[in-house]
Amino acid sequence: MSAIVAKRVDSGTADTTEIRDLAAAAGYTISGEVTQSRRADPALQFGEGKAEELAARVDETDAKTVVFDNRLGPYQMYNLGQLLPDGTEVIDRFTLILEIFGQRAQTRKAQLQVELAELRYELPRAEAKSSLAKRDEHPGFMGLGEYDESRERDIKAQISRITDELEQIERTEEHRRERRRDSGFDLVALAGYTNAGKSTLLRQLAADLEIDENEDLHPDLESTAESQDRLFTTLGTTTRRAAIQPRDVLVTDTVGFISDLPHWLVESFKSTLDSVYRADLVLLVVDVSEPVDEIHEKVVTCHDTLYERNEAPIVTVLNKIDRVDDEELTEKREALSGLAPGPVSVSARTGTNVEELLERIDDELPDWLEERLVLPMTDDTMSLVSWIHDNANVNDVTYGDEDVHVSFEARPAVVSRARSRAGELERTSVESA
Numbered sequence: 023m024s025a026i027v028a029k030r031v032d033s034g035t036a037d038t039t040e041i042r043d044l045a046a047a048a049g050y051t052i053s054g055e056v057t058q059s060r061r062a063d064p065a066l067q068f069g070e071g072k073a074e075e076l077a078a079r080v081d082e083t084d085a086k087t088v089v090f091d092n093r094l095g096p097y098q099m100y101n102l103g104q105l106l107p108d109g110t111e112v113i114d115r116f117t118l119i120l121e122i123f124g125q126r127a128q129t130r131k132a133q134l135q136v137e138l139a140e141l142r143y144e145l146p147r148a149e150a151k152s153s154l155a156k157r158d159e160h161p162g163f164m165g166l167g168e169y170d171e172s173r174e175r176d177i178k179a180q181i182s183r184i185t186d187e188l189e190q191i192e193r194t195e196e197h198r199r200e201r202r203r204d205s206g207f208d209l210v211a212l213a214g215y216t217n218a219g220k221s222t223l224l225r226q227l228a229a230d231l232e233i234d235e236n237e238d239l240h241p242d243l244e245s246t247a248e249s250q251d252r253l254f255t256t257l258g259t260t261t262r263r264a265a266i267q268p269r270d271v272l273v274t275d276t277v278g279f280i281s282d283l284p285h286w287l288v289e290s291f292k293s294t295l296d297s298v299y300r301a302d303l304v305l306l307v308v309d310v311s312e313p314v315d316e317i318h319e320k321v322v323t324c325h326d327t328l329y330e331r332n333e334a335p336i337v338t339v340l341n342k343i344d345r346v347d348d349e350e351l352t353e354k355r356e357a358l359s360g361l362a363p364g365p366v367s368v369s370a371r372t373g374t375n376v377e378e379l380l381e382r383i384d385d386e387l388p389d390w391l392e393e394r395l396v397l398p399m400t401d402d403t404m405s406l407v408s409w410i411h412d413n414a415n416v417n418d419v420t421y422g423d424e425d426v427h428v429s430f431e432a433r434p435a436v437v438s439r440a441r442s443r444a445g446e447l448e449r450t451s452v453e454s455a
């Protein structure tokens with residue numbers, strides 16, 4: 023699939039690196055680019071002369087697709103279609119991202135999210151189409167497709183059906199997160215711009231995955247977290263277990279962020295991002311080998327995406343330090359200090375400083391509490407003792423004739439759960455006495 027990349031900027035020179043990477047990720051080979059620096063033309067996005075140049079380039083190169091980095095309105099899309107050689111497909115940044123997501127969506131949830139995003143993209147266009155058709159001001163506009171008011175109603179009905187199903191999935195996942203917290207896990211999430219190295223870091227942090235033990239309890243535990251030098255390699259979520267003594271930590275890797283995403287697209291992926299928003303700690307992974315301006319922009323994008331709903335503390339991880347020397351790293355740390363105070367620098371590829379990051383994770387997570395419980399001997403006592411063994415770090419168990427003394431360290435949630443279960447034992451032992 024051959025495509026020409028097009029980009030307009032208000033001023034300066036247009037950087038096409040990211041849109042080329044996105045097009046490549048969708049499977050296109052790029053046979054050329056056309057860029058322009060001027061304000062947007064309402065009819066064509068480009069100025070007319072530039073749009074004609076684009077048409078000529080398509081003609082020369084037999085590209086079948088034009089990929090615009092700018093958002094195209096339905097009217098611009100239609101006019102460009104008229105101007106370009108017959109059969110040329112015009113897509114913009116957002117439809118391109120949707121195309122990538124559509125290709126990679128494997129789970130039911132990911133497929134629903136893509137479908138929802140497509141419908142949300144189409145809705146305002148269908149509305150525009152029907153209102154334009156009603157006013158009958160743009161006769162040429164009808165060429166976009168059959169005018170059909172019921173399409174609008176259809177889209178709305180589908181959106182509400184998919185939203186319901188996704189909410190159901192969210193509830194199940196929320197439930198799973200709570201169960202994990204209750205059973206003593208700390209939840210750490212990896213967030214960051216696409217291609218920053220999140221999946222590679224996941225494998226470093228959580229190398230020893232005990233998947234067999236957890237298969238039933240944790241259906242999203244996977245043995246692989248694929249890494250590739252390609253945008254949006256990861257779409258869903260992968261969770262692995264890391265032992266940061268005495269803690270049991272679940273680390274979740276998920277979809278990367280990207281700039282200029284419309285609200286409806288982020289919204290459609292809300293439930294995937296919930297694994298980030300609802301974590302106990304977020305590691306914001308940054309590719310430190312890029313130019314500092316670019317890093318800055320990407321971190322701002324990540325913060326914008328996170329700050330809307332995130333509640334957890336954030337630790338910035340400057341990744342890929344194997345690609346910069348010490349001096350450069352120091353300069354970049356300084357330059358980013360306002361945005362990313364107290365970062366940890368690592369190389370997820372070589373493993374440099376990963377130990378330090380694990381220590382930092384331990385420091386940032388809520389402290390474990392020490393507790394000593396005296397349990398009366400009843401039929402259920404041993405089951406509570408073994409629950410404590412499973413969910414806490416047990417220091418000592420002493421069995422007397424009528425009671426059991428247990429001292430342990432655990433997350434606050436586990437301590438309070440153990441206390442309340444101990445209280446129940448006390449009640450049943452008094453009642454049966």
Ligand SMILES: Nc1nc2c(ncn2[C@@H]2O[C@H](COP(=O)(O)OP(=O)(O)OP(=O)(O)O)[C@@H](O)[C@H]2O)c(=O)[nH]1
Binds near residue numbers: 251255279344345
């Ligand atoms: N040199 C170097 N390359 C790295 C490092 N960490 C990751 N990479 C490379 O960067 C590319 C992206 O890594 P991924 O782990 O797939 O990144 P990601 O953030 O999961 O990306 P998406 O899932 O696509 O959003 C891959 O080619 C990795 O091998 C590192 O510390 N040093």
Ligand SMILES: [Mg+2]
Binds near residue numbers: 255
């Ligand atoms: Mg990934």
